[in-house]
Amino acid sequence: MKVSLVWHSPSPERVIAVAMRRCYSTKPIEEIQAELDQKGEEYWRYLLMRALQDKSLDVIEHYCLELLLEGMEKNDVSHVAMAFPFAKFMMLNEKDWLLSMNARTLIEMWRDVRFKPFAASIVEELKGRGVGLLFNSVAFGA
Amino acid sequence: MRVKLLFHTDLEAIKRVLRSKNVSFDPEKVLDHVVYMFEIEDCSRVTTHQLVRHRLASYDQESQRFSSASREGSVTPVSIQSNESALKAYDVALKAAYEGFEKLTSLGVPKEDARYVLPSAIKTKLVMTVTARSLMHIVWQRTAMQAQWEIRDLVTKMMDLAKEATPELWAKIIER
CATH class of the missing domain: 3.30.1360.170 (Gyrase A; domain 2)
Structure with missing residues (x-):
């Protein structure tokens, strides 16, 4: 099976940091974003680690992914779709699919031994594309 | 909004x-x-x-465990805004709620508990x-x-x- 990234939330770690700061700040979004930009990636890493430690995975749902899966059997798609109802598949032909999901689901797949190889193939594609490198490193040690 | x-x-x-x-x-x-x-x-x-x-x-x-609360930070529906008596009653109710919140926090009650008195208009x-x-x-x-x-x-x-x-x-x- 081949995984190709079609689209992702722009600057995913910053998006997660924005969602996290939204919970604790009364400021307008532009001020939160400016603060996050000023504090930089190390602070985003800190927030991400806090979210994972506290199991506040809701903030990670804003990191969305659109993927092309080529050569995936219908049965395998059914298994993933049944286990992860927030993963949405669109059939393109017998073996090719569009998959829409968020990074929370990716973490949950990674933590489930049955689906870790599938999650790992997505993480590998993200890594190859240089997408969410900070996220990959904190969430998957990849 | x-x-x-x-x-x-x-x-x-x-x-x-x-x-x-x-x-x-x-x-x-x-x-x-x-x-x-x-x-x-x-x-x-x-x-x-x-x-x-x-x-x-x-x-x-x-x-609301972390943010502050004030009358200025409340929504006033038009049906109340356009009715002088209703607006007066609304202001009294909101003032009481926010004063209650301030009083509770000043007594050492954490915001997460004091917020129970805050209005849905916030x-x-x-x-x-x-x-x-x-x-x-x-x-x-x-x-x-x-x-x-x-x-x-x-x-x-x-x-x-x-x-x-x-x-x-x-x-x-x-x-x-």
Whole structure:
């Protein structure tokens, strides 16, 4: 099976940091974003680690992914779709699919031994594309 | 109230994939594959209680465990604003609630407990990520005339932003 990234939330770690700061700040979004930009990636890493430690995975749902899966059997798609109802598949032909999901689901797949190889193939594609490198490193040690 | 679209799925990227697989573009079929992330500021908690009933979305909202509360940070419905006696009664009730909040915190009660006296009129801020399919369902329900004015206003703003960003998907609202 081949995984190709079609689209992702722009600057995913910053998006997660924005969602996290939204919970604790009364400021307008532009001020939160400016603060996050000023504090930089190390602070985003800190927030991400806090979210994972506290199991506040809701903030990670804003990191969305659109993927092309080529050569995936219908049965395998059914298994993933049944286990992860927030993963949405669109059939393109017998073996090719569009998959829409968020990074929370990716973490949950990674933590489930049955689906870790599938999650790992997505993480590998993200890594190859240089997408969410900070996220990959904190969430998957990849 | 202010609504801002922070980002949305690049529909062209999806269309390129469809073309590469000789699949024709059908707006209804890609509704689960397009997401919008919104920032929503200064609507009441009355409205966000209604909004989060739409469960197929991701929400992160300003927590009252950490934020402050004041009369200025409250929404006043037009039906109250336009009625002098009602506005007076409303102000008295809100003043009592906010004074109660201040009193409790000054007595050492943590904000997370003092907030129990705060009114639903209080303004709030949140981010929301939602698929086009889920947003369409929200639009269908919450822009109806029987919906309350504030959520109708909020959802209309969200719909206008989504329409502008991805007009092809919004040629018709798919009723579900």
